[in-house]
Amino acid sequence: MATVSEKDRATQTHPDVRNYGEVNTDILQMLSRPGKWWWVLFGLSVAGIGVLAVSWGLQLIQGIGLSGLNSPVGWGAYITTFVFWVGIAHSGTLISAILFLFRAKWRQSIYRAAEAMTVFAVMTAGLFPLIHLGRAWHAYWLFPYPNQRLLWPNFRSPLVWDVFAVSTYFTVSSLFFLLGLIPDIAAARDQSKKGSLRNRFYTLLSFGWRGTDRQWHHFGKAYLLLAALATPLVLSVHSVVSWDFAMAIVPGWHATIFAPYFVAGAIFSGVAMVITILVPLRKIFGLEKYLTVRHFDAMAKLCLVTGLIVFYAYLTEFFMAWFSGEDPERHVFWNRVFGDYWWATWIMLTCNGLVPIMLWFKRVRHSIAALFTITLFINIGMWFERYVIIVTSLSREYIPFAWAVYRPSVIEMGIVFGTFGWFFFWFLLFIRLLPPVAIAEIKEVLPPPMRPKSKKTKEVAS
């Protein structure tokens, strides 16, 4: 690659990457050397899956009574965690599809990991409807199929919309992820030893990709079209999730603001999770050249903007509860802040409203350690946001006689913590098997190699 002046370097996205070959070497080495920290984290994830298996196993054998769910709070920690993981998924599609359409120059090095996070987060979220069913072996009843009595699902129900939205989202994000991986898998194929197990695996998954003009041409078009389809999809999915609540007349749920409020919350929590995951990834694999402070700064700004929308939505909810003049509505919101679940609400308000204020400061946005800490708070806060919305409303509906306080049982907590193991298990396997940073796309933002000037003039002269 031609040498670049200091001034040119400052305008580049990855000033420390010298040439295309270096990108392949740096990214593909992640696939060969896992290192001790990878094994530690992998061990913890497997232990988490163990906790999940035992807790869920007990619940399957003894029944849903092992959870704290009962009348009137029939949706608790499971649905909370379902919404949490679906929300986490959203930023992956935002970064890979929406920022692609906006031609954001900082998405290239982060989008692959974010997209993988999307796929695995939806896989994790998908467990919860099954867990929540109790009798998980009847889960196929969710899907419309011609059964014996030709009974079909009620398409007026938001829960059925959710089945369609989440399963479409999983299919689409997986296909988008796998299609984007093809050129990079071909790169891994070309660098692995001929005939080795890895080589055969990559050969199969690369579908015979050679990087010809024809392939790139159609690939580029398809990628653009998929991004254009994924963009409205991602906005619809969390809107549909929010309508699971908003379509019911439960006080605290029945609000028109829910769809945009949930979508903003999803992206807020998702971007926070991307930062939480990328910080250790960058450290363990030495990816400082690719995940620069500039990238973290951009993600932090995205976090800040969506965080402000979320906080504005909180305030709107409280205002509208008062402004509606409805007693049950007013009571539910008063009860959120000062009732049985005051602690959950204050965790939510502190983590999602107060802590992100720090992101206004450039010094904070440029400190990787500070960002890591702040995003951990946001992750916790966003879990509690869903907990507050779901549980406080259900525990105090219209009939005071039916009010009750819900506490998650040990089994529920085991399952909730266990799914983090399940999520990170897949994510850690991914970074060992598939290129976790988009090799081909980073090359798009590197200056292209041109013939050294002197040689070119000589050729023209001759």
Place this chain on the structure above:
Amino acid sequence: MSAAHQGVLASFDYLDATVDSIKSLREKGFDEITAFAPFPEHHIEEALGYKNSPVRLFTLVGGLTGVATGIAFTVFTALDWPLVTGGKPIVSIPAFIVVTFEMAILFGVLFTVVGVFWNMRVPDLKSDVVYDPEFSSGRFGVYVTAPADRLAEAREILESNSPSRLEDDAEAKSHG
């Protein structure tokens, strides 16, 4: 490809050398060109004179199929067993739009993926192809086939742009 054709594959370190070779080859009437690149490079596409990709038609057809499927499925299943819930009409269009929308996206994406695989001519795992493993790393490539008597001319054009590697392909095996 007729048997009289022969091919030559050149690997380049520089983008401008690649683009110049393609342009010179096309000027001299060589049309059977395949270019290789480690990432989507629009200069190469322009030099080869690409226009729109037919993949978008797959997407359109898929999306419309999805809309039709979504409407048909929700309406016919509702009419198949008319059961009033929540005081809503049997055919509740606003509610059915959600499912129809998701189906449109789902079918649009599935058709797009089929379309792109079809147009990229993959999967193609076993084919005997000309290739340089460096194409997925840092090098660009130009592969050209021509009748045996004109090949020397094509070779000359490629050589004038100082390729880092030049490989003859007597059987003119494949274009991408």
